[in-house]
Amino acid sequence: MEKTLKHSLYADLGLLAVALVWGSGFVASKSALDSMTPMMLMALRFSVAALLSGIIFRKNLKHLSKETIKAGCIIGFFLFSAFAAQMIGLQYILAGKQAFLTATNVIMVPFIYWAVKKKKPDLYNFIAAFIMLLGLALLTIDFSTGFSCNSGDVLTLLCAFLFACHIVVVGIFSKQHDPIALTVIQLAFAAIVSLVYVIVSGEFTVSVPVPGLLSGVYLGVFCTFLAFLGQNMAQKYTSSTHAAIILSLESVFGSTLSIILLGDVFTLAMFMGCIIIFIGIITAETKWSFLKIKQNNPEKIIEP
Template sequence: MKETKKIPAWVGDLMLFITALVWGGGFIGVKESLNTLSPFYMIAARFAIASILLVLIFWKKLGGFTKEEIKYGSIIGLFLFLGFGFQTVGAIHLEMSKLAFLTALNVIMVPFLVRVVFKEPIKKYNLIASFIAVLGFIFLNFNAATGLTIGYGEVLGILCAIAFAAQITSTGHFAKKVDPIRLTVIQMVVCCLLGFMIAIPFEPIPQAVSKQMLIPVLYLGVFSTCIAFLFQTVGQKYTSAPRAAIILCMESVFGTLFAVLFFKEVITVYTVIGAILIMAGVILSEYMHARGESR
């Protein structure tokens, strides 16, 4: 029997690191695309590109979708669409650095949704992680002159995190019943269709496709959605779950660094403290959960 060549763990770590880096750059892609494209046309275009690429890559696994697959994929796709919808509109009203860390709160929210929907008990470390993250949220939104301020953008950021938490929770449940690749393709197509359903009646139709419009949308569709998904899937095969969880949490850090570099966003001491606390809560929750899964 021919032995399968073992892939070193560092290759998996590198792929996940690239995934986190690309996802962090996705916040910049969203902000840039909004300069030339309305939010829901951008979402529709992003997921249209990702859907086409995934169909081309996995065409042998597709075809003959069952009612069950369409139902599950549509539910997950709805939550994914809501997450990106809140995040994209939130990017208009909020600094990208703050939005990146608010989005990361979805990790903290997942155990509580699982508790509500599936009646599974909440682990003690999740309660501790949530407390740390809430402290981080307070610091992240604290202003020395006005105190704690929570505006429209912050609300959208929290709703974004809740929607992504629901998407993660439903994916974890439904992916056990049907093929995850087919499920992913369906949810991408659903996001694309929902984007057009909202954009066409409520947003102005783009009159021309410019380079300034095309580059960020292509980045979001090709790299931040399609390639990042593939790298995550493959990378997690060759490294441990706890290492993967910690590496992927770097998405928020990269998103903040890019926001400072590209948009010259000002980072205050309160922002740094809040970001550190949120990351600590996210890493604690992810690491403890992943370690438990590995065991």
């Protein structure tokens, strides 16, 4: 029992660290964009992550089938597209604001899955979607200029949609292929496409200022490779619902760090929008099961 509690505590701390690192990624990305283009940042980030994962998990890449490579490339396409929309949009939006808008992908997932697998979302998903719309209105619409919405908001919402698609295809293909192999392939796909783009477009450069280079490496090592690895390891010792609650703090950390480190200024309406969106995320991810009366038997650890 003590060993289980110990593992659960370590899992919670690990997931909290992952949420913090992911939240800091918005700040690091915003800082890195001062010294390089969005696509160059993606090329750096995914190249670092792909090389690390390829070296460490090289045994999982032996005897790859064409089906696994194809599945990994499809997942990689959505990963690349989502990050491209996010990085380009980040040039026109506050990092903290983008953290909350990106997090709305968890509310979109059930509806995309409905379209693909014909499995209708439950009542909590519809309630979460309604809550999200209210929060989005407060967070993104500038009521002083007649309900205007800037390009950064639109691109970030597109990014959230693409991340939701990414989650859906990962859920489908990970049941048919080795998840680790799929991870390496999708990272490699995103790295290769990013590199090809910056080379063809002429954006490629090795003269990246040290601060930008460090931010890019940080994103590749910590926010991409180690964060995903840490999440997979931690979720082995906790329930999916419990993990979702902790990981949803990513948006809170992202906003808080952007205010502290970047000096982002939130209006009262934006702040209220963040709170409402967070409530929507919790509703979609947990269905408020943690408020239900627990049975006498302790909760069984659920592996994802």
